[in-house]
Amino acid sequence: MTEPTVERIPQHRHCEKCGKAFVGKGNFCSPECEETARGEVKGKLRKLMLIWVALVAVVVVCVVITI
Numbered sequence: 001m002t003e004p005t006v007e008r009i010p011q012h013r014h015c016e017k018c019g020k021a022f023v024g025k026g027n028f029c030s031p032e033c034e035e036t037a038r039g040e041v042k043g044k045l046r047k048l049m050l051i052w053v054a055l056v057a058v059v060v061v062c063v064v065i066t067i
Contacts (some may be wrong), residue, residue: 012021017033028034 010023012023013027014021015029015033016027017037018029020029022029026034028037
């Protein structure tokens with residue numbers, strides 16, 4: 001009985017944005033993926049900041065109303 005041939009895959013990483021396999025350093029396969037990911041993070045942080053501001057505003061209004 002012969003052993004099945006195993007294909008060797010070189011060491012690689014997967015892009016955090018698109019999932020494409022690549023060889024090299026970093027977390028992204030290209031500057032375009034990195035820039036897109038940075039834009040998405042900025043958008044998420046902006047949303048989170050707006051939620052915090054709204055939450056603080058609601059708490060301040062509730063405190064003022066109860067005084």
